[in-house]
Amino acid sequence: MEIKFNQLDRGYLKHKSEFDQAIQETLNSGWYILGNNVKNFETKYSAYIQSKYSVGLNSGLDALILGIRAFNFEAGSEIIVQANTYIASVLSITENQLTPIFVEPDEYYNIDVTKIEEKITDKTKAILVVHLYGQASNMTEIMRIAKKHNLALIEDCAQSHGATHGNEMTGNFGDLGCFSFYPTKNIGAFGDAGAITTNDKSIFDTVMLLRNYGSNIKYHNQILGVNSRLDELQAAVLNVKLDFYDEFLCERVALVQAYLEGINNQHIELPKVLPGSTHVWHLFVIRTEKRDLLMTHLKNHHIETAIHYPIPPHLSEAYSYLGYKEGDFPITEKYANTVLTLPLYEGMTKEEIDYVIKVINAFEG
Numbered sequence: 130m131e132i133k134f135n136q137l138d139r140g141y142l143k144h145k146s147e148f149d150q151a152i153q154e155t156l157n158s159g160w161y162i163l164g165n166n167v168k169n170f171e172t173k174y175s176a177y178i179q180s181k182y183s184v185g186l187n188s189g190l191d192a193l194i195l196g197i198r199a200f201n202f203e204a205g206s207e208i209i210v211q212a213n214t215y216i217a218s219v220l221s222i223t224e225n226q227l228t229p230i231f232v233e234p235d236e237y238y239n240i241d242v243t244k245i246e247e248k249i250t251d252k253t254k255a256i257l258v259v260h261l262y263g264q265a266s267n268m269t270e271i272m273r274i275a276k277k278h279n280l281a282l283i284e285d286c287a288q289s290h291g292a293t294h295g296n297e298m299t300g301n302f303g304d305l306g307c308f309s310f311y312p313t314k315n316i317g318a319f320g321d322a323g324a325i326t327t328n329d330k331s332i333f334d335t336v337m338l339l340r341n342y343g344s345n346i347k348y349h350n351q352i353l354g355v356n357s358r359l360d361e362l363q364a365a366v367l368n369v370k371l372d373f374y375d376e377f378l379c380e381r382v383a384l385v386q387a388y389l390e391g392i393n394n395q396h397i398e399l400p401k402v403l404p405g406s407t408h409v410w411h412l413f414v415i416r417t418e419k420r421d422l423l424m425t426h427l428k429n430h431h432i433e434t435a436i437h438y439p440i441p442p443h444l445s446e447a448y449s450y451l452g453y454k455e456g457d458f459p460i461t462e463k464y465a466n467t468v469l470t471l472p473l474y475e476g477m478t479k480e481e482i483d484y485v486i487k488v489i490n491a492f493e494g
């Protein structure tokens with residue numbers, strides 16, 4: 130048997146007639162940018178997240194960049210972010226001429242809330258919380274800290290569509306939530322797409338301007354904007370995806386349950402869920418000191434895996450100017466050297482997941 134890391138075509142084929150119809154209708158409409166599909170999606174997405182507003186954008190990175198830009202922080206201000214995130218989180222800070230201040234993660238791979246306050250200075254303006262791999266962070270504690278120190282709170286929800294802490298969904302805790310709909314994400318378009326959610330009218334108004342050249346009346350440019358519009362075709366796809374998202378999540382949870390119950394190997398540590406949080410399993414990440422050997426063992430049995438992420442942002446070449454060195458964030462670096470993501474996709478069969486479990490359990494280290 131051969132197991133790919135992902136099989137995006139299976140998600141398409143499962144609801145092919147709905148997707149084909151939505152796409153055909155859009156093509157026939159003759160209206161391709163900022164029309165009814167985008168409006169409908171924004172309304173539907175807000176209803177799902179329970180936020181007052183949503184703005185459809187070009188990508189998750191743009192959602193983060195424009196979301197931060199809406200605050201107009203003074204250049205050189207500091208934003209706190211976990212050290213073990215995808216580089217996009219950090220790029221959104223530096224794109225705005227701000228400085229990322231890294232914090233180590235906890236055992237759930239999210240920001241360690243006990244290590245945030247020691248990093249706050251009089252330059253700190255915001256916390257950028259990343260709900261990594263699909264698990265909601267400890268928002269009770271993070272909201273308390275943000276409030277106490279009068280910091281803005283921005284959520285990177287690129288991996289956490291629908292994940293909750295307490296009774297609230299990610300994207301609805303902070304001043305704004307930033308979502309990606311990159312094809313592999315839990316809600317994935319057939320191209321690039323993103324959105325912000327917010328309950329703050331002025332942030333909503335500003336991002337609406339920023340995404341469209343700083344203008345909401347044609348040729349009247351109020352602020353310096355960019356082109357970051359969600360297009361009608363991707364919005365049509367996302368409207369279908371959202372209709373079936375509960376079904377997607379049920380299937381996801383069942384597949385993950387099979388991994389959690391089936392994997393039994395002394396070398397492997399399975400992912401844990403923080404009490405009070407839910408996990409939407411964008412990625413199923415295990416950890417082992419023998420990561421590279423396990424990866425090779427799986428590859429020899431025709432099973433593809435991936436590493437999220439092998440080089441933490443503070444050690445990436447792009448950020449060498451920040452002056453960090455190996456050893457500065459030992460937990461983050463340990464995770465980078467020991468995490469492994471197993472295949473998990475919509476339409477994965479019982480035979481496929483059982484085969485992966487069998488091969489993992491046969492790994493002797």
Ligand SMILES: *Cc1c(COP(=O)(O)O)cnc(C)c1O
Pocket residue numbers: 188189190191214215217218259285287288308309310311321322323
């Ligand atoms: C995917 C991702 C992004 C960026 O989203 P794009 O749509 O690819 O621009 C940002 N943050 C995290 C944590 C992500 O996983």
